[in-house]
Amino acid sequence: MEDKGAFSFSTCWNIKRHTSGSGMLQEIRDLGFRRVELNYNVTEEMLATIEPMIERGEIGISSVHNTFPHVRDPDYGTDSVLLGFEEEEKRQRAIQLLVRSAEYAQRYGGEAVVVHPGEVPFPNDISRELGQIYNGEGRDSEVYRSKWAELMERRAAYSAGYVQTITESLDEVCNQAASKGLNVRFGIETRSRPQQIPTLAEARTIIRALKGAPVGIWYDTGHAIMMDRLGLYDSVGEMEGLMDDIVGVHIHETIGLSDHWCPYVHSKDMDFYDAYLPMIERAQVKVYELKAACRPEEINASHQLLAAKLAGRGQAGC
Template sequence: MFTDKGEYSFSTCWNIKRHDTGRGMIEEIKELGFRRVELNYNVTRELLSTIEPMIEQGEIAVSSVHNTFPHVADPDYGTDSVLLGFDDETKRQRAIELLCGSIDYAHRYGAEAVVVHPGEVPFEDNIDARLKKLYHEFGKNSPEYRRLWGEMLSRREALSLVYTRKIGESLERVSDYIARKGYDVIVGIETRSRCYQMPTPQEAKTIIDGLKGAPVHLWYDFGHAMMMDRMGLYDSVKDAHALKSYIYGLHIHETLELSDHYCPYVHSGTDVFDDFLDIVRDAPLKVYELKAICKPEEIEESHNRIIRKMEALAQ
């Protein structure tokens, strides 16, 4: 029923909440036609106890793991935190150690990459949630939205360089760790889903350029980038193409307005994803990152459309 997905990988974020065992979770993904998985940040050691034998026996390959891995319950080191940019040196060192631990797992499983949400410009509250509420209620061009957006952008731009530098210093230590261990693993810094989070594509370029050949690359998350484009932070299509040579990995999904992790083409009913097809074609690592409501037949249809459209592009 489902085609072999070849080089494409699939994130466990799709079905992790439906399973009590790692084996059951991976088997369901395999039924979709995927030979490779990305183990996301909610994968626990308990789930790994039944996934690891599958890896060892060649039943499944791991393309990537998502920091912090395995799951760490402390929100200070979760996916929405300052993480590699902490002002507190003790906390920042702990974040670095946890990322190095994720890298150890990636090497152990033969994975190519570790995906990391490197940090953010800290705010007292979740200003992104307030902005999205105004976006939905009044629109992007409303005075209410523009006023709060201006406040957010002023602080973000004032502090971006400070946190870019801190993240870069942290990733330099991580890169030294990879070199000492002799690992063939890259770190992918991911475009994010909240307007105060880092990096934008241009911030990623600054960080990567500063590391001068270290195994740190841009991980382009299409859905996140499309949402940030709609909110006004950057141009998702222009920046993706301008920084194409920096991109190693992708999270493939699409958006409905400011909601993400939908199947490209299928849920939006548009061809806007066409703008990214050459990025998908050329990226070394391609991972679907879809939400639980995406049905198997929708995933199959979405993938088949991407493949057909890329074949047409090649012609």
């Protein structure tokens, strides 16, 4: 496989196939990637064989994904209130775990930490219900509009409070990181469920409130496409005012509401994903975050298409 240059690749792709960290990273190296993002399922046991590879210079670390290493407690998993906990003890635990992730990123030479900030909790799994209605009856159906109104009503009532708490938590994280001499950025990720924070408007609010802090947006392209399709925000138009704040991107395409596919290759649409090239171009850290179903030859073909399109944009701007 050709060398993928500065592009990084998430262990999301193959972590379930491996118990050995070194074997997992070697498989990614065989794809032509010299940098990886260590995702939130990487365990301390895996790090025992990953760290020697980093020390020998066999692999570079672009970023780590909070909470890192893996935390088995679902309260601090990827789909939880996290930095928005009202209970002070839980919120402080979430803060310490994020600082720990940043410490690992710095130790490994990483540039950033991917952060799931939190969500507006619902008593029911409303994102699953919306997905089922979207796939079955469509976004224009009355049943979808009714369920969407339910989501937005609760979001409108509670999101501002959670955004404020998340902002305060990130401020504490940044202060602690600075006191420890950590030089990494925190990217708040666009999420895959409509009750989750942030929307692009919420991201703008948080980033502006923390002006001067190492906090920006982690623009997950596939998740943004999903939220656009569901109706939460305009994934391209609402990026105005945020382009200078992109810390990193997760590169993957969404087919319907199914994400983590190879751009261009799986959708067979050679134009749609072009709208997200400016975000990829502006990102400090560029990470492919693909599902296990993506085959090496598909990953390579997707990267060739993406790299050629990005190169064409650069030439057009000369």
